[in-house]
Amino acid sequence: MNGFKKLLAAGVLLLATSAAALAARTDLVLGVVLEPPHLDPTAGAAAAIDEVVYANVFEGLTRIDETGSVQPALAESWTISPDGKVYTFKLHTGVKFHDGSTFDAEDVKFSLDRARAADSTNAQKGLFAQIDTVEAVDPATVKVTLKQPQGAFLYNMGWGDAVIVAPESAATNKEKPVGTGPFKFENWARGSSITIVKNPDYWGTPVALDKAEFRVIPDPAAATAAVLSGDVQAFPFFPAPEARAQLEADPRFKVTIGTTEGETILSINNKKPPFDNIKVRQAIAYAIDRQAIIDGAMFGLGTPIGSHFAPHNPAYIDLTGTYPHNVEKAKELMKEAGLQDGIKVTLKLPPPPYARRGGEIIASQLREIGIECEIVPVEWADWLQQVFKDKNFDLTIVSHTEPNDIDIYSRKDYYFGYDNPAFDKVIEELNVTSDEAKRKELYGQAQKILADDAVVGFLFELARMNVWDAKLEGLWVNAPIQANDLTKVHWTE
Amino acid sequence: MSLLEIESLNLEIDGTPILRNVELSIDRGEIRGLVGESGSGKSMTALTVMQLLPLGARATGQVRFDGKNLLAASENEMCQLRGDDIGMVFQEPMTALNPVKTIGEQVAEGIRFHTRASRPEAEDRARKILDRVGLPEVKYPLSRYPHQLSGGQRQRVVIAIATALNPRLLIADEPTTALDVVLQAQILDLLRDLCHENKMGLLLISHDLAVVADMTDNITILRGGQVMEEGDTARVLSEQTHPYTRQLALASTHVPARRKHPLVQHQPAETPLLKVTSLTRDYLGQRIGFFKRSAPTRAVNDVSFSLWPGQSVALVGRSGCGKSTLARMILALDPPTSGSIEFEGIEITGKSEAELKPIRRHMQVVFQDPYGSFDPRQNVARLVSEPLHLLQPTLGSKERRERVEKALNEVGLTTSDLEKYPHEFSGGQRQRLSIARALITRPKLIIADEPVSALDVSIRSQILDLIASLNARYNLAFIFITHDLTVARAITDDVFVMHEGRIVEAGRTESVLENPQSKPAQELVSATPDLHRAIARKLREQG
Amino acid sequence: MDTPVAPIATPRTDDFWPRAFANRSFVIGFAITVIIAFAAALSFVWTPYDVTHLVVSDKLKPPSAAHWFGTDHFGRDILSMIMVGARNSIAVALVAIGIGMGIGVPLGCWAAARGGWLDEVLMRFNDVVFAFPALLSAIMITAIFGPGAVNAIIAIGIFNIPVFARVARAGAIALWPREFILAARAAGKGRLLITVEHILPNIANLLLVQGTIQFALGILAEASLSYVGLGAQPPMPSWGRMLFEAQTMISIAPHMALFPGLAIVITVLGLNLLGDGLSDLLDPKLRRQR
């Protein structure tokens, strides 16, 4: 009897340990669409870099969390001078870089000075433009003095481009990133995958995963296959929305739809006739059927927008009704513009499906009001050169994925060719305003101006479809910033 | 019981009858000739015995070898017989050997298969048989590949393969047709000796009556798949009781009635029709290194001669002696390395095509192969009129047509043939077309490269008649390139014997052929088979 | 003397069609080719639905009486798209063959007629083009000039040039030593005239057979290029791009991948069979074996 009990106990114990062994799954393969060109977030614009290293390998003074708000990171806390010009950061102590070197205020000074230097190749130099001086007061204190007060400064310091690097390893971060994060870079099989492993010496809360692999799968079909076959256990920003219904029906997977900062627009070259005529732009706005584009190109994923602003932002106002879908009205406007006989234009489309598929639908919609679009697919390199730099285009479709980037419409020489002093004034005012309510109002004004001017065709806010194993938790649903933060990811059971 | 007995053999291929009621028998040690013109079914008879007929063939009747009916034999049984008891030699030595295997392998292979001998044993036997057929190992090791041998040597290898296991029956299908007369004589001698040594039965298939007369004991004459006559060679050929036999024999020895061009002493001041002086042609040597070539081959070496209007000469020699190269140079199709060619006193070497035009109209060509001489896509009207391109001023379409019709009439064809295509004509008719084409510009000289060697004897005699009459009627000069002395004898006044690029002997045709002076000429003459001589010898031997 | 290998040299014969209809490959291949060509021709005047009109609400419908081959992700009728796509495939492949023949055949004939260093130089250029994996270079070409049907034609056409140059040269080289060419030369005809009068008609069969092969390859190449997004651009339907678009939807709308794929397979199969049949019919060497 006794023996039996013992046996039973042993059995239970065995079950328990094996259950524990199951629960202890600590590896993850995560699909990403784009492979980063290198792994130094301070030396390249590619979102793919941040999607691997942000928060995982590199940390900044602050960080952006899933809700888009600013959280402390390497800076434990900070104080702001009353005039809003001097930020004093108190740093965590005992922090070590992955190569064993110690993190202190000198590293912060080095990183910020490097990023804003004249020969810097930091893609977001604008983030640091207001910094006047950086001073390492003591190893755990940094004082940053701004030229002018800047409402978004703490937010800016949370960007991937503002992460803190060590002088010893800064030059080699592209190939072998060395940061202070909870994961260490392990291996990069170029063209295939990047592997990071748990950093045992991490200063903060240790992560649950021992190993994570970012597998590069650019092809939507391959992505679907990889997820269905279980090769990849998580695919944030899944590139094949057409597979949504199928994946949702499968209990093995959890499908979530999150928001992004990607305003997808039909860019119009405002400088080029006949698009310098607001009537033509309005006609285009009336001709566009946003829902059909969202359904056809994105399989229903995405929120219609009426201006250049993310719907989940508190300052968002719904302007989709400014120019509702109305073909008759559009034709009338074309007639008023003297273009009743129709025009021929080019529509340059970069590679993502939202552009290529959306372009076909828009071309079909514009054809109805006499605008014949010649579709010209272009690679990103061509797009950057022809459209973005040389402004050699009529229409193009692109998603502007930087957060809070309505100010691009005030940039001189930006590729839209939009120039409206009234709008510029609003943005100028925004730049020096830190009062939230006032900011909100200004944002509203800016959105209205853009919508009324029909500067570009505002289509939809890119949605983010995430697919992951139903047993996986802790992944971001939304992407307030380009990142795959794995710090809270763990397997259940 | 005979070694091989064929009785009432009928053969159809895809429903077309090929052989009808063929009867034939061979005893041990007997040499039997199977004679016939092309399409008579000679080769198919041989392939029926070997059971190597093409797909779609159906044979009925009796083919008994050693009492065993081969038509009923299984493929396995046939494999046992082939190469062991029945050997076969084919016509084309250049293609009858596998190019990627050494001659030793190819000879030893059959030996190993049939005797289960070990490789060294088989090679030993192969060595012996190759030695026997005239390829001693010292000069021709077993490791030679076929491409390293000449045509005659290759035919010896084929014979070695066929006779390696001392078969009781050897079938030789036109074994010497592709070889020149000197080689022909050597190969025939070899076959005869092998038969005598081993008491082999030999079925010798040939279109050449003279060869058969010389070689065989008995003869079977085939025509259109049927046996015309059969019997003792000397008797059949001397008595010529069957009309077809007589027709064949007459055609084989036909000499056109023609007026001989008189032997005139020309004055040095007179201009010959064609004058060739010190003509030489080298071919580049093979590349043996990146920058090196082997020494050039001299195809034609310091050749000089003159030709007068109306004269008919033969250029004879063994294959590869340079006679065709010489002809091409005269026709300005190939540039000489040095020397000069004058046509009616005008130098033709180094002239452009435009400058050559007036000369070309007086100098035309007839080729050997009646199949290859015509563009298969052009009809008679177009292809016969092709040289009219040379005439200045160009003729109108009506005149052209008249000229074509006239030329056709001259060669014995009718104007109803104008719209036909070459494949609708027989070999002899095609050679007539070829001559019509050459005649159309009213040339003074025709160069004929083996004009009759691809034709059956009966057609050959007709073409020779035609040439002889043209020669006489238009005072046309002819240069015949041939290895066949009977052709030379029939229609030429003079003969040049070529050997290794040089003219080694020149003179009146009869005197050279009757009484050759140079060694090459003597070899040629003695190797040339002659029907009358062969029959006479046979009769003498039989008493 | 070695007899040179004779290229195809069949006389014109009246019995071509009777023989052709007894040739199984030819009959099937010919029928398929005619049907595809007819569908393409028909699409100019009539298709079941307008392929430029998107009806997003009708998207991804499986095959039905209204849409025999179903609809795609924009609600377009797939049968109509395949018909119009046939036009594109045929046009690209045909023009590419035209480029290949138009440049390759004269080059090959010239090389064969002149021989020597010219032959050597032309053949070396051929080698260079041959050494590039064709699709890779097509990708590079379209990367330079931008994707589109015209550039796809150029890219594919360039790779047809050496093919036809080789075929023409090989055929011509085998013909030049033939006696009827010698006879023409003895008749004072120049290289150009002989090439036009004798060589070209006699290699026409070879070129025809090669043409059908290249046609099939051209259709495959166009499909591959379109598949990687470098072929014909929307709104022009193309079989390869239809497959690319169908790729992600195979599990939800397999008909989208099935029909364009079958269209390619059947067309290429038809052309290959036609080529096989033609080479059987036109090659006297094969006929002799029968």
Place this chain on the structure above:
Amino acid sequence: MTPFLLKRLGIGIVTLLLASIVVFAMLEVVPGDPARMMLGMNATEDAVQALREQMGLNQPLIMRYLSWIGGFLTGDFGRSYTYSVPVAQLVAERSAVSLPLALISLFLSTVIAIPVGLYAAAHRGKASDTVAMGASQLGVAIPNFWFALLLVYVFAVALRMLPAGGFPGWGAGVWPALKALILPAIALALPQAAILARVTRSALLDVLNEDYIRTARAKGLPRNTVLWRHALRNALIPVFTILGLQFSFLLAGTIIIENVFYLPGLGRLVFQAITQRDLIVVESVVMLLVATVIVVNLLVDLSYAVIDPRLRNA
């Protein structure tokens, strides 16, 4: 070395040189600035110029060609613009996928095609020949990417027997790595095998019509012995020629197939590099592929000499 091979070698070198000029010239006219590509939409003109200088893009054309080709010959392929690692390293990493893939599919297609071709030739006109050739006709007509898709959905998605794509790396073990290559190799090999089987069959049939086959049969050798011992070796020349030509198609095929299976091979590298304007990578990889084609064809020529004594040239 025989004159034949010397000549082929010389031709190979000339071809390679011409090809290098073609590749370089072609890529020079590709639009798009690699520097801007690397820095993205919001980079300033200064940063782009700084990078152009760093990358040596501001040097004259001929200098860049010479330094490129010079480096190429000494094994220094330069540094990738996008990855900023030596191209040689990239090529080495990627070759570890592409090379086995090409070899496996070459092997697969050969072991499938030659027996099928032999069998069909030996059974000419019979039902089995018709079936084999019908299947091969179909195989030739199927686009490999479509075939690849069908394979993925059958074996990876429906049956879950094999991975849908991706490559775990040889570090993950030989079997997992091989497993990832099975479907791509089949997708590449089958259409190739179809062509090869047809060529094998028709080459054999051609050879079987030769006089020396009759000679061999007259020796008493059974049909099959003749097929193996006499016909096959002679038929290998056209078969090898096609194998050599196909190698180039195989390489082209890997570009597409590697994209379907997202294998990190040379094909995908070059495809990506073209879209990302990583010119130095494109140039080097294309040259390498061209060189491979030339070397393979040189090997084919060498094999001719082994097979055919007439080309050995005493």
